[in-house]
Amino acid sequence: MKSIVLLGTGNVATHLFTAINKTLSFKIVQVYNHNYKSLENFKDVPVTTKFEEISQADIYLIAVKDDQITRVSQNLKSNDSLVLHTAGGKSMEILNTHPRTGVFYPLQTFSKKKEMEFDNIPICLEAGNEDDYHILENLAGELKGKVYRIDSAQRRSLHVAAVFVSNFVNYLYTEGEQICRENKIPFEILLPLIKETAHKASLMSPYDAQTGPALRNDIEVIEGHLAQLTAQQKEIYTLLTHSIQNLHGKEL
């Protein structure tokens, strides 16, 4: 049984807390956060707001906001224990004041309300040495996640790729929702299309799945679309249409 002190109380921390406590070989022995309020949600476990009260443990799992990781790490006394962070956008190096470091990055969108299973969620692992890598592998395995060995440089790229396929995609959904609302069309009409478009990405390369007026260079339809849009939507429509044509034109 390995003991873990969890540092942080946000979405990722909350989901990790629930999931880790269901494992056989890992146990969270304490939760730290700088303010007490958010610690109230953590029941049946010792909590603290003070660095000097942090318990000795096998693993320190830092799941705070990206810009707080360095501060928390520097205030933490790890002795000879393993120190991890969970951030896609941060290198392992920022933990370098500690002798044993690693990254445990679950690649998923977490929201507090929605319960989240780690089953089959990709978990990107990195560690400073092979023994510590195996500890991370065991933890990810007990959460039933899908393990990928990803170094800091790859993780940085993966993080930006995730912004394209998730944050930006969600923004395009918002645009679709707005267009529907302005024209008294229920947004739910678009949901099967959204779902199918996402599903297709698992069946074939998105490059091959591309369809639509941009790909066909259907100028009449494109002009008809542009005429309906706001200035901001027009700018996005034009840039993405040209991008599709550049990408596919090159290789046609």
Add this chain to the structure above:
Amino acid sequence: MKSIVLLGTGNVATHLFTAINKTLSFKIVQVYNHNYKSLENFKDVPVTTKFEEISQADIYLIAVKDDQITRVSQNLKSNDSLVLHTAGGKSMEILNTHPRTGVFYPLQTFSKKKEMEFDNIPICLEAGNEDDYHILENLAGELKGKVYRIDSAQRRSLHVAAVFVSNFVNYLYTEGEQICRENKIPFEILLPLIKETAHKASLMSPYDAQTGPALRNDIEVIEGHLAQLTAQQKEIYTLLTHSIQNLHGKEL
């Protein structure tokens, strides 16, 4: 039993052919296309390449490419029968040489290879009169589609909204795939995130589901991302980041 002549042999036509022939109250009695080759896939049904050989039927269902609809419609003799097209981006008016017209627009991405059920697919209907609307409702109902009454102006908006949430979204998946490929990361790592992002749109408004560095205005992360991107990706990243901030900033 209502007889249908299907005009066209593309993706939508092919899927409609299979689905309609499974209904109890509608039967495809002939398939027309201007070239013979593509008609070879239609078995057990009379086919023709000549307008003057088109049979008498209750319904003429025009499922050709958008820019061919007018030409096909103008060459068709409908007498007193109902003439339909299936195009999201075209008004019902383009069929106006016929006395009875309508639109039967299934909102989904069709690819020939992948078998497609109409179950729960939104089908957007419009007709020139109530009796014909009921015929369309019956047809959509027998295909087990989900019926929406959408007029030509709404359909034009819906079509552009679909471009945002499907064609453009797929393009962002392509960018994600490219970033992965260049960094030797398997694209499959992103699939659960893609799926979850799409799924969230059915649980809450995409406006409320927005996350990421743009929303948080996390300048350090944004700058780190931009430094990794090609010129084209940078342009898209910047525009979408600003768009997210404009949209959410207004109402914060």
